[in-house]
Amino acid sequence: MDISFSLDADNTLVVRLGGDWHIEHGLLSAEELEKKIASTPHLEKVAFEGRGLGEWDSSLLTFLIKLKHFCTQRSIILSSEGLPKGVARLLHLASEVPDKEDAHKKVGRAPFLSRVGEATLEAVKSAGEMLAFIGEAFLALLKLLGGKARFRRCDLTLLIQECGAQALPIISLVSVLVGLILAFVGAVQLKLFGAQIYVADLVGIGMAREMGGMMTAIVMAGRTGAAFAAQLGTMEVNEEIDALKTLGISPMEFLVLPRMLALVLMLPLLCLYADLLGILGGGIIGVGMLHLSPAEYLHETVSALNLTQFAGGLIKAGVFGVLVALSGCFRGMQCGRSAAAVGEAATSSVVTAIVSIIVSDALLTVIYDRIGI
Amino acid sequence: MENHANQTTAHIEVRDLTMAYGSFVILHDLSFTVKKADIFIIMGGSGCGKSTLLRGLIGLKEPAKGQVLYDGVSFWDCEPDAKQVIMRRFGVLYQGGALWSAMTLAENVALPLVEYTNLNPAQIKELVSLKLSLVGLAGFEEFYPSEISGGMRKRAGLARAMALDPDILFFDEPSAGLDPISARHLDELILELRDSLGTTVVVVSHELASIFAIGNNSVFLDGETRTMIAVGNPNKLLAESNDHKIRSFLTRGEQ
DSSP states (O other): OEEEEEEOSTTEEEEEEEEOOOGGGOOOOOHHHHHHHHHSTTOOEEEEEEEEEOSOOHHHHHHHHHHHHHHHHTTOEEOOTTSOHHHHHHHHHHHHSOOOGGGSOOOSOOOHHHHHHHHHHHHHHHHHHHHHHHHHHHHHHHHHHTTOOOOOHHHHHHHHHHHTGGGHHHHHHHHHHHHHHHHHHHHHHHHHTTOGGGHHHHHHHHIIIIIHHHHHHHHHIIIIIHHHHHHHHHHHHTTHHHHHHHTTOOHIIIIIHHHHHHHHHHHHHHHHHHHHHHHHHHHHHHHHTSOOOHHHHHHHHHHHOOHHHHHHHHHHHHHHHHHHHHHHHHHHHTOOSSHHHHHHHHHHHHHHHHHHHHHHHHHHHHHHHHHTO | OEEOOOOOOEEEEEEEEEEEETTEEEEEEEEEEEETTOEEEEEESTTSSHHHHHHHHTTSSOOSEEEEEETTEEGGGSOHHHHHHHHHTEEEEOTTOOOOTTSOHHHHHHHHHHHHOOOOHHHHHHHHHHHHHHTTOTTOTTOOGGGSOHHHHHHHHHHHHTTTOOSEEEEESTTTTOOHHHHHHHHHHHHHHHHHHOOEEEEEOOOHHHHHHHOSEEEEEETTTTEEEEESOHHHHHHHOOOHHHHHHHTTTOO
16 A cells, blocks of 8 residues: 655646555555645646556545545545546446435434433333234124134144143243242241241142242243244234235234133143142152151141132233233234344233233232232 | 326226325325226336335225225225225235245135135135146145245245135236246236236336236336326337436336
């Protein structure tokens, strides 16, 4: 990257370019040359002498383009005659189409207040969309009850298998461990009073009323809710949902309804299964660590629990099922048309589902307390 | 505006249509008619709103203003049930085929038949085989969309679009992503459908070879002014139009 320049007669600055110009060697700054141009009075033309040029690439072009802009601003002619033909052609090509001014995107941060405003408007819009979605889902449900909803029964059975039987291994693992943890935490405290037998009550009631349903729902939000969002999102990207709409089939009935049904039917069943395995997990600690006999543990559990407690947990599980399915499907249907949007839809479906599970659990617990369950 | 089209009975009529995203107008003041058994091309440069116009025609995006009439019935002013009746009369081939990925090709083609006819499974199976063999996919009934090539997906998409023998077929960039020979086969198939079944065909395209080969009427959309600047037979437009944008488009920028 050699460069030298000298002032010619008739107010022309001759720039001699030589050597190899490679992008790996960095970009040469045009500052020195610009200073020279700016400080020369009555300069009319900049010409080049490129016989010494070896290999060149975009580094030479960017240098020349910068120079060209600088000269254009000062109404100095930049003659590309002395440049190799390829360079001259590319230089012409690069400066032929002027920058489209409105094509540049506005970047940079908006002021704080306008960001708050935008976020608020976005939140209001999103809440509205969610309500509309819930409304549509409800209408689809009514149609189902009226026997007019259109979806394929085989889709429903497949989904039930996916949300039910195939979730059993992970639910087993999680709920046994949750039962184990509950029992362990309780045992440490209850042992102090010699009341270790009440570990069975603690685990039984804890699993049946709260942990069984909630842990199942959270696992299903991560496992199935995210899958729903990703499936529906990809269908949106591939225009599969458009194809359903133009066929006059409502995606709400055809896609969302079976998914909701499958989860709402399966979640209480999984919850019941999780309750039992949690109690089993508690039993392992009771028998293994607290030296209770299995019969004793079982008897204490049975006497601590009643149907109301199970029913309370199962109702919660049903509600969680609706919430997980709604947030998975809602985020999926809302998905934009890109691969990144599908990822976002899956993530936000899990977030929405978990937040709504915890909030609704808190609400239901208060309601149960009020009505004395 | 140049108008080379003969005005006879309109099958699809677009009246003062404006398409917009929020306050951003994509296309404004479009008016044209598509006659029965026309092969009507929606053409224009990339980003001029061709696909948005198509979405307005097939009921996926409500226009900001104006009407789309099918045999005199305004689509966007209809009740949902009436809309569905109109939608059943047309088939759409999407750019990537848009096959339902969880279903086999046979199930894809069968779904419209299952939903809208009272045929028994055996009859449906027969029809599905017929449609698939029409697009050269006989024997692929049990394949899933992910197991076949992009060109085959497109053809399967066409089989599905034709499942209910629609009066109108819409094609979104039919030759995009196809090799030249498959693209020509598809053109021939489109002509064949029109000639044998009298199907009206609306094609969004910027493939010149295909436009000249099949189109007998067209609308030219201009991205700069965001409206249509010509209507007529593409070959006639090439021969007679003096507008430099149209000439430049139809001659690949040579004139």
